[in-house]
Amino acid sequence: MTGRQQIANRSIFTGDNVEIMRGINSASVDLIYADPPFNKNKNFSAPIGSKAAGAHFKDRWTWDEVKDEWLGEIxxxxxxLGTLIHAYGEIRGKDGKAYLLYMAVRIIQMRRILKPEGSLCLHCDPTMGCEIKGLLDAVFGAGRLINQFIWHYKNASRGKKQFAKSHDTIYWYGKGEEWTFNRENVLAPFESGMTEWRYTRGGQKGRAIPKGKTPDDVFALPSLNAMAKERTGYPTQKPLKLLQYLVRAASNAGDVVLDPFCGCATTLIAAEIEGRRWIGIDISPKAMELVMQRMKKEVMVGDRRSLEKLQIHHMQTFPIRTDGAQKRSKDIRHILYGRQEGFCRGCDGHFQIRRMHLDHRTPKSKGGADVDANLQLMCSHCNLLKGAGTMAELKAKLRAGKYI
Ligand SMILES: C[S@@+](CC[C@H](N)C(=O)[O-])C[C@H]1O[C@@H](n2cnc3c(N)ncnc32)[C@H](O)[C@@H]1O
Ligand SMILES: [Zn+2]
Structure with missing residues (x-):
């Protein structure tokens, strides 16, 4: 079953992608390309004077950022998945575990919103790539890996003590048993002469010469150099050619492509050029500015369409699901009371069921859905105290000790 696409084509959201994805209908996206922070333990910012100046994002993770709702959901x-992350935490420490929890809740949403034949390309480097693959196996199923695609960026810096680190890995997972692969859009040339010889003089005379062969899962393309025309200065900007290649291979014309970590909009530009519909999300408002600038410069050039006609939607509110997500069990209060064994999720006090209130773990105002998975029971005191805040805020208030 394919869900209804309720988000307008060419929408760019400014906000946290987990909250925004929670508002996207299930089974409504064909292809997701995601290039998240890699846990490099540093902060990135664009150079002053570049088009992207002012853009910055953090790539350090600590345990205090972990939200209770992530733990609860997992x-x-x-x-x-929880067991796996816990085990990784034994090796990568609490902060590494915090990063993996951050990724896990997002991977869960990505899978949910993909169509049954949709797929996800998740861009990783060696920092946490293997752990992320573990999360993908846990959420998508180990058999759902289509390719471990290597982007060989060639122009790596070369030290003297080891091989030059010159590739990133893109894990390509399908949601189901079928997926889109347009081999003919990405054919690789044959080695010189061989094929023509086979088809003209060899045993297959008279048959049309194939245009190329299935390409390898290694794609060689230099990363952007300082002089590249498309360079915006956005840290970690990926080459447009890489994204066009993936979009052409893994989606069809008119398909919906989503990039939940869209940065300077490389995927969105690629999708536009390739005739796909697109949705972008980034927590940095700079992404919105850059998508406009780049559409003008890289898509509209020589094109009679004006930017106004393209109608790009800048969304600053959370989308609301329209696919019947508003389902909650009739007996949800009793189910939750049993599951929580009568304890309040806020203060951990024990209460009678009639003193417990239904609470949306992620508040509705922040995109939380009115579904079983987002509900919990709390005592009236905690419920009031939490208001439209998050669990983390409630816990902080409780810890501050002012209220208990
Ligand atoms: C590695 S960069 C993506 C670069 C992009 N592929 C490009 O070519 O420009 C990661 C992006 O994720 C964004 N980001 C980090 N956490 C986010 C979150 N929770 N929600 C949405 N965007 C987030 C950052 O602002 C940053 O732009
Ligand atoms: Zn309580």
């Missing part, structure tokens, strides 16, 4: 709905 332990209740994906216990195996």
């Amino acid at each position: 332990s209740e709905q994906h216990p195996k």
Whole structure:
């Protein structure tokens, strides 16, 4: 079953992608390309004077950023994933575990919003790539890996003590058993002469010469150099050619392509050029500015369409699901009371069921859905105290000790 696409084509959202994805209908996206922070333990910013000046994003993770709702969602709905992250935490420490939890809740949403034949390209480097692959196996299923695609960027810096680090890995996972692969859009040339010889003089005389062969899962393309025309200065900007290649291979014309970490909009530009519909999300408002600038410069050039006609939607509110997500069990209060064994999710006090209130773990005002998975029981005191805030805010208030 394919869900209804409720987001307008060419929408760019400014905000946290987990909250925005929670508002996107299930089974409504064909292809997701995601290039998240890699846990490099540093902060990135664009150079002053570049088009992207002012853009910055952090890539350091600490345990205090972990939200209770992530823990709750994972332990209740994906216990195996929880066990895996816990085990990784033993090796990568608490901060590494915080990063993996951050990624896990987002991977869960990505899978949910993909169509049954949709797929996800998740861009990683060696920092946490193997752990991320573990998360993908846990959420998508180990058999759903289509390719471990290598982007060989060639122009790596070369030290003297090891091989030059010159590739990133893109894990390509399908949601189901079928996926889109347009081999003919990305054919690789044959080695010189051989094929023509086979088809003209060899045993296959008279048959049309194939235009090329299935390409390798290694794609060689230099990373952007300082002089590249498309360079915006946005840290970690990926080459447009890489994205065009992936979009052409893994989606069809008119398909919906989503980039939940869109940065300076490389995927969105690629999707526009290739005739796909697109949705972008980034927490930095700079992404919105850059998508406009780049559309003008890289898409509109020589094109009679004006930017106004392109109608790009800048969204600053959370989308609301229209696919019947508003389902909650009739007996949800009793189910939750049993699951929580009568304890309040806020103060951990024990209460009678009639003293417990239904609470949206992620508030509705922040994109939280009115579904079982987002509900919990709390005592009236905690419920009031939390208001439209998050669990982390409630816990902070409780810890501050002012209220208990
Ligand atoms: C590695 S960069 C992406 C670069 C992009 N592929 C490009 O070519 O420009 C990661 C991006 O994720 C964004 N980001 C980090 N956490 C986010 C979140 N929770 N929600 C949305 N965007 C986020 C950052 O602002 C940054 O732009
Ligand atoms: Zn309480």
